Amino acid sequence: MSEELEITELETSELLEIIHDCLYDGMAEDVVAGVKELLRRGMSPYDTLTQGLVAGMDIVGVDFRDGILFVPEVLMAAKAMKAGMAILRPLLAETGAPAIGTMVIGTVKGDIHDIGKNLVTMMMEGAGFKVVDLGINNDADKFIQAVREHQTDILGMSALLTTTMPYMKVVIQALKEAGLRDKVVVLVGGAPVNAPFAEAIQADAYCRDASVAVQTAKKLLAEKRNQVMVG
Amino acid sequence: MNSNPSERRGYRRERKAGHASPPPRMSPITYGLPVYELLNEDKIEHLHQASMRILSEFGIAFYDEESRSILKEHGAKLQGDVVTFEPGLVHEYVGKAPSQFTQLARNPENNIVLGGNSMVFAPVYGPPYVLDLEERRREATLADFINFVKLAYLCPYIHHSGGTVVEPTDEPVATRHLDMVFSHIKYSDKAFMGSVTSAENAADTVAMAEIVFGSEVVRQQPAVLSLINVSSPRRFDERMLGAIKVYARARQALIITPFILAGAMGPTTIAGTVAQQNAEALAGIVFTQMIEPGTPVVYGSFLTNIDLQSGAPVFGSPESQLGLYVSAQLARRYRLPFRGGGMFSSSKIPDAQAGYESVMVMLPTVLARTNFVLHAAGWLENGLVSGYGKFALDCEVLGMFHTWAKGLDLSDDSLALDAIAEVQPGGHHLGTEHTLRHFRTAFYRAELFDYNSAEKWQENGSQDSYRRAHKKVKDLLAAYEPPLLEPAVEERLRDYMALRKKAIPQGVY
Ligand code: B1M
Numbered sequence: 001m002s003e004e005l006e007i008t009e010l011e012t013s014e015l016l017e018i019i020h021d022c023l024y025d026g027m028a029e030d031v032v033a034g035v036k037e038l039l040r041r042g043m044s045p046y047d048t049l050t051q052g053l054v055a056g057m058d059i060v061g062v063d064f065r066d067g068i069l070f071v072p073e074v075l076m077a078a079k080a081m082k083a084g085m086a087i088l089r090p091l092l093a094e095t096g097a098p099a100i101g102t103m104v105i106g107t108v109k110g111d112i113h114d115i116g117k118n119l120v121t122m123m124m125e126g127a128g129f130k131v132v133d134l135g136i137n138n139d140a141d142k143f144i145q146a147v148r149e150h151q152t153d154i155l156g157m158s159a160l161l162t163t164t165m166p167y168m169k170v171v172i173q174a175l176k177e178a179g180l181r182d183k184v185v186v187l188v189g190g191a192p193v194n195a196p197f198a199e200a201i202q203a204d205a206y207c208r209d210a211s212v213a214v215q216t217a218k219k220l221l222a223e224k225r226n227q228v229m230v231g
Numbered sequence: 232m233n234s235n236p237s238e239r240r241g242y243r244r245e246r247k248a249g250h251a252s253p254p255p256r257m258s259p260i261t262y263g264l265p266v267y268e269l270l271n272e273d274k275i276e277h278l279h280q281a282s283m284r285i286l287s288e289f290g291i292a293f294y295d296e297e298s299r300s301i302l303k304e305h306g307a308k309l310q311g312d313v314v315t316f317e318p319g320l321v322h323e324y325v326g327k328a329p330s331q332f333t334q335l336a337r338n339p340e341n342n343i344v345l346g347g348n349s350m351v352f353a354p355v356y357g358p359p360y361v362l363d364l365e366e367r368r369r370e371a372t373l374a375d376f377i378n379f380v381k382l383a384y385l386c387p388y389i390h391h392s393g394g395t396v397v398e399p400t401d402e403p404v405a406t407r408h409l410d411m412v413f414s415h416i417k418y419s420d421k422a423f424m425g426s427v428t429s430a431e432n433a434a435d436t437v438a439m440a441e442i443v444f445g446s447e448v449v450r451q452q453p454a455v456l457s458l459i460n461v462s463s464p465r466r467f468d469e470r471m472l473g474a475i476k477v478y479a480r481a482r483q484a485l486i487i488t489p490f491i492l493a494g495a496m497g498p499t500t501i502a503g504t505v506a507q508q509n510a511e512a513l514a515g516i517v518f519t520q521m522i523e524p525g526t527p528v529v530y531g532s533f534l535t536n537i538d539l540q541s542g543a544p545v546f547g548s549p550e551s552q553l554g555l556y557v558s559a560q561l562a563r564r565y566r567l568p569f570r571g572g573g574m575f576s577s578s579k580i581p582d583a584q585a586g587y588e589s590v591m592v593m594l595p596t597v598l599a600r601t602n603f604v605l606h607a608a609g610w611l612e613n614g615l616v617s618g619y620g621k622f623a624l625d626c627e628v629l630g631m632f633h634t635w636a637k638g639l640d641l642s643d644d645s646l647a648l649d650a651i652a653e654v655q656p657g658g659h660h661l662g663t664e665h666t667l668r669h670f671r672t673a674f675y676r677a678e679l680f681d682y683n684s685a686e687k688w689q690e691n692g693s694q695d696s697y698r699r700a701h702k703k704v705k706d707l708l709a710a711y712e713p714p715l716l717e718p719a720v721e722e723r724l725r726d727y728m729a730l731r732k733k734a735i736p737q738g739v740y
Pocket of ligand 1: 113120155157159160188190358458468496
């Protein structure tokens with residue numbers, strides 16, 4: 001928050017608005033200050049997350065989708081979100097609040113196209129997910145190891161070549177063999193990938209772009225958690 | 232009239248028999264216009280110096296141990312995966328590359344010169360989808376691949392058979408490179424491109440070229456030209472390095488192309504992006520010359536930008552055209568053949584957007600005197616789609632460029648003062664001796680663009696150029712006859728493929 005503004009003097013509703021603005025403008029330090037202030041006032045970590053950060057990033061998401069915000073602006077917003085999350089994450093864990101989720105993502109073996117994957121990572125972090133980015137050229141072992149290591153909710157794979165797309169199936173097969181397939185939501189993407197292909201390899205969904213990846217991740221994860229609770 | 236009746240009868244017969252002869256050929260363009268120099272020498276030097284800084288201070292990553300040790304042995308410095316090059320080292324090795332070379336074709340008439348004033352057009356490369364004659368966007372097959380090879384063979388303005396004209400997705404990944412190379416050899420007699428997706432695939436390509444041309448011959452002159460992409464920013468991946476090593480050791484030609492979407496893989500400014508691209512291309516070229524001095528190599532540029540609002544790639548942007556001019560200038564500075572440009576578009580169908588964008592890039596491509604123009608026909612949807620109709624329409628424009636880029640002939644015959652004297656004020660030129668000598672070839676006649684009156688156009692079904700393009704493609708494919716391939720050679724190729732298909736593990740997919 002700018003120097004002139006004394007955040008301790010603001011109404012909580014005003015403070016939330018200001019946090020939304022700071023996220024929108026990608027001002028990480030100010031977001032952190034705002035989060036700390038909310039916590040100081042006794043707001044629960046979970047409410048701080050949902051009312052402060054997630055609600056703010058929803059506005060960013062909508063304006064990106066509608067062609068108002070540019071990619072670098074979303075990146076800065078995501079960084080600000082990440083900074084806020086760094087404070088909240090340990091507190092959320094302590095209070096046993098449901099985490100938004102953890103995603104492991106990478107391009108598959110043989111594929112080095114990573115710009116799309118980087119965009120997805122950015123948007124997912126912006127939505128509050130913890131993202132473990134494995135980079136390029138990952139074989140099944142690396143994916144599996146990471147899924148095991150990081151309490152993974154979502155596995156994202158990216159492939160831009162029709163020659164590497166089939167490797168996604170290999171990874172899904174390996175997940176099954178490792179007994180992990182039911183534990184994670186598998187999302188796939190990349191320009192030549194499509195929905196029928198995702199279905200054929202038994203992924204959970206195909207994501208056309210980074211915004212769709214966020215929506216799909218949220219939706220499928222919620223469904224999954226519901227099922228677990230019901231079942 | 233200077234033609235006697237019996238000659239005219241002969242001509243009539245010849246015309247009727249026309250379609251049985253081999254397809255018409257055009258040689259690559261010998262560029263005859265002034266080369267467009269966007270920057271003066273000092274400014275090009277300024278860019279060069281920026282690239283030297285990138286090479287000597289920031290470095291380029293090489294993700295392959297053997298490649299790094301070759302680089303180190305020849306004087307480059309390593310820090311982990313990252314390799315730095317002093318300017319002296321760059322000059323020394325770039326200087327070993329030929330400024331011009333010939334790629335062999337199965338039909339020697341189709342051999343192509345790469346470099347100098349020669350401009351070679353090749354078809355689109357890479358798309359996994361086609362937009363077919365029923366206007367369906369669907370996954371490409373080997374049958375599509377063969378069709379595009381045939382079309383490139385039949386189009387006089389395409390001088391080269393290209394490479395992955397479409398990705399044949401119905402063939403197993405592990406062996407489809409064999410089918411692609413074979414199809415280029417079998418269905419065309421123009422020069423072709425090799426597989427780069429692994430060192431093994433590159434070795435198969437070389438082996439098949441040796442069967443066709445003889446192993447001694449291909450060591451003297453390259454029969455394969457292959458497209459190596461730099462994985463910008465500033466990295467070469469293991470597959471590409473594997474392919475470079477195989478081809479350079481076999482003395483086959485390479486195009487080293489950084490493919491930069493500015494804003495994502497390079498800065499948002501064209502100057503910075505070109506400086507980075509130049510450093511990346513030079514690093515690859517230096518590497519080829521360290522492996523085998525004299526390896527024929529082309530300086531490549533594939534430069535455009537992403538849409539920083541949506542994150543999607545953009546093809547046909549005005550910024551990319553500025554980058555193209557300057558990239559060509561840099562290649563000339565190093566006396567290397569240049570690859571760049573093409574008939575690019577982001578459009579999904581061959582509509583007005585596709586036409587405008589394609590020509591907006593192709594004009595600078597020609598004015599920059601680009602020696603090798605990949606993607607000269609068929610490109611749609613950011614390279615995800617090869618369009619049949621787009622291919623035919625692009626070829627029409629390539630024909631126009633053939634006429635235009637030759638420049639103006641100022642010979643006496645071209646000045647035609649005799650004809651001007653012959654026609655009295657207010658007369659006409661339709662029947663002069665000069666016209667009768669020239670009328671058939673005087674003007675480029677577009678087949679797919681309509682010059683008729685509105686009434687006649689309506690009579691013909693009010694078709695737009697896209698419809699006419701489809702009909703043309705159908706007619707061409709129906710009338711296609713393959714060039715001769717010696718049965719013994721074909722058999723050896725088939726044996727080789729069968730052997731390899733047995734030996735290559737199919738993997739899980
Ligand atoms: C949850 O998980 C998810 C969810 C959503 C996901 C997701 C994961 N991943 C992506 N998404 C989705 O969200 C993203 C954001 O909205 C989107 O991501 P995208 O990646 O689609 O979009 C990006 C933001 C921008 N798009 C891109 O960055 C890709 C653009 C195109 C033009 C492309 C580029 C730029 C490159 N390339 Co390559 N390249 C092409 C591409 C053609 C195209 N139009 O897509 C394609 C894919 N390439 C191709 C080829 C052939 C190749 N490329 C190669 C290399 C390269 C470069 C390195 C030069 C460069 C990439 C650099 C980099 N750092 O990434 C080579 C292979 C290298 C390798 N081992 O992988 C090489 C083999 C070329 C060669 N001869 O060397 C073609 C593929 C053909 C096929 N068989 O499938 C191609 C269609 C272009 C063409 N016509 O040649 C969505 O798809």
